[in-house]
Amino acid sequence: xxxxxxxxxxxxxxxxxxxxxxxxxxxxxxxxxxxxxxxxxxxxxxxxxxxxxxxxxxxxxxxxxxxxxxxxxxxxxxxxxxxxxxxxxxxxxxxxxxxxxxxxxxxxxxxxxxxxxxxxxxxxxxxxxxxxxxxxxxxxxxxxxxxxxxxxxxxxxxxxxxxxxxxxxxxxxxxxxxxxxxxxxxxxxxxxxxxxxxxxxxxxxxxxxxxxxxxxxxxxxxxxxxxxxxxxxxxxxxxxxxxxxxxxxxxxxxxxxxxxxxxxxxxxxxxxxxxxxxxxxxxxxxxxxxxxxxxxxxxxxxxxxxxxxxxxxxxxxxxxxxxxxxxxxxxxxxxx
Numbered sequence: 001x002x003x004x005x006x007x008x009x010x011x012x013x014x015x016x017x018x019x020x021x022x023x024x025x026x027x028x029x030x031x032x033x034x035x036x037x038x039x040x041x042x043x044x045x046x047x048x049x050x051x052x053x054x055x056x057x058x059x060x061x062x063x064x065x066x067x068x069x070x071x072x073x074x075x076x077x078x079x080x081x082x083x084x085x086x087x088x089x090x091x092x093x094x095x096x097x098x099x100x101x102x103x104x105x106x107x108x109x110x111x112x113x114x115x116x117x118x119x120x121x122x123x124x125x126x127x128x129x130x131x132x133x134x135x136x137x138x139x140x141x142x143x144x145x146x147x148x149x150x151x152x153x154x155x156x157x158x159x160x161x162x163x164x165x166x167x168x169x170x171x172x173x174x175x176x177x178x179x180x181x182x183x184x185x186x187x188x189x190x191x192x193x194x195x196x197x198x199x200x201x202x203x204x205x206x207x208x209x210x211x212x213x214x215x216x217x218x219x220x221x222x223x224x225x226x227x228x229x230x231x232x233x234x235x236x237x238x239x240x241x242x243x244x245x246x247x248x249x250x251x252x253x254x255x256x257x258x259x260x261x262x263x264x265x266x267x268x269x270x271x272x273x274x275x276x277x278x279x280x281x282x283x284x285x286x287x288x289x290x291x292x293x294x295x296x297x298x299x300x301x302x303x304x305x306x307x308x309x310x311x312x313x314x315x316x317x318x319x320x321x322x323x324x325x326x327x328x329x330x331x332x333x334x335x336x
Contacts, residue, residue, distance in 0.1 A: 004050045012040055015057035019048065029333060033057070033164070036308040057160065095128060095140035097121045104147050115161035118148060119177065126173035126207070133214050135249035142204045142251060145180070149203035152184050159185055163335060168306045170299035172213050172221070175292075180207030183291040186332050190287070198255055202284060205259030209288050212242025212260070236272050239264060255284060263288040266323035286325045290332050293320070309336050 002017075010016070017031040031054075034040050043051070100121035103114055129141045152159045163185055166178045183206035184199070191197045213221060216238055220231045227235065242260040246252035262285025265271035267278055271289070281289075297312035307315065313333055321329065 001055045002052050003055065005053045006050050007044045007046070007048060010034060010040060010043060010051065010053075012037065013058055015054045016043065017052040017054065018043075018046070019050070019052060032310060033336060035310070039308055039310050056157070095125065095137040096144040097124050100125060100144060101147070104151055111155065111157040112161045114151075114155075115158050115165055118151065118158075119162055119165055119181075122148065122177045122180075122207075123167075123173055126176045127171075130173055130176075130211070130214055133211060133245055135251070138208075138211075138246065138249040138251050141208070145203050145207045146200045148180075148207075149184060149200050152181070152203075153188055153199060159188075166295075168298055168300050170296070170301055172210055175295055175299065176207055176210050178295045179209060179288065179291045182294065182332075182335065183288050185335055186287050186291065186328070187284075189331050189335070190283075190328065198253070201253040201255035202259070204251075204253070205256040205284065206288055206291070208242065208246070208256065209259050209263045209292070210238060210242065211245055212238035212240065214245070215241035236264070239273050258282045258284045259288045261285070263292050265289065267325060268322040270323070283325075283328070286328050290316075290324050290329055293323070294332070 005014070005016075012034050015031070015033045034043060100118065103109065103117035103121060106114060106117075109117065125141055125144060129137050152162065159181075162181050166181065167174050180203065184203050187197070187199065187202050187206075191199070213235075216235055220227065220234055223231065239261050243252065243257060246256055246260070261273070262276065262281050265274065265276040265281045265285055266289065267281065267286075269275050269277040293316065294312055297307045297315060298309060300306040313336060316324070316329065317333075
């Protein structure tokens with residue numbers, strides 16, 4: 001449902017369309033989610049009588065229901081699902097939380113409630129996998145990711161909600177889930193109507209793209225400051241290490257190989273590990289690369305504040321566009 005709203009009545013979480021041409025304002029696009037106080041104030045400073053609010057795409061805070069409490073990892077997480085870490089306890093013999101499967105299969109949860117439950121339990125699953133990346137756990141996680149992929153492909157409203165609730169910390173497991181979700185949604189948009197792509201294996205590759213970081217020195221990976229050049233060289237082993245982990249587990253599809261090995265390659269040849277250029281980079285690697293950079297920019301780090309979605313997309317467009325396939329980047333922008 002769409003309705004006219006005066007600028008003074010706007011709130012963070014509203015998805016708006018500006019009633020003027022794209023060229024008449026300084027925003028990246030004419031329709032977007034207001035996701036910060038700064039962006040809200042910038043919109044309210046425009047010389048407009050009103051904007052159009054899409055209530056279905058908006059994500060104003062809602063009170064949780066009794067149904068949602070049954071699926072969330074902690075009661076505290078309901079109040080602030082973006083900042084709550086997953087439970088510390090994790091049984092290695094049960095790589096996928098039962099509550100994740102229950103949430104995916106539930107017919108009682110609303111789209112927003114299901115998105116919160118799936119997101120929090122996906123964090124738990126990825127955290128556990130990174131702690132113990134055995135062949136058994138890799139296969140179990142891939143099976144769960146396949147179910148998440150089916151849900152994202154079949155339920156548009158839940159998928160949009162899932163994209164909106166992503167956390168902004170920079171734990172590897174959080175980053176893995178965020179990139180997995182946004183990459184899948186981008187692939188869904190790009191490959192709509194095509195049966196030439198195995199979306200289940202793409203989903204696995206997107207979620208597991210950083211699995212090789214388990215082979216990176218934790219002191220380097222969690223360093224609360226910018227890395228030195230030597231430390232960066234060490235971190236850059238993770239694509240190959242991820243490839244080796246999946247290969248050893250007999251879980252390496254061609255889709256996973258391309259994503260894991262190419263998600264840090266850039267169109268202009270400045271990426272790693274092979275400095276590929278242009279069409280040398282597969283479309284799957286290009287998709288994951290864009291989502292990876294976006295999530296890094298919007299993440300809170302000890303040495304930098306998180307950028308808003310709008311700020312990150314603007315920076316990528318104005319300062320980093322030579323890294324990306326422009327057409328694919330344009331489709332990524334439309335997700336937000």
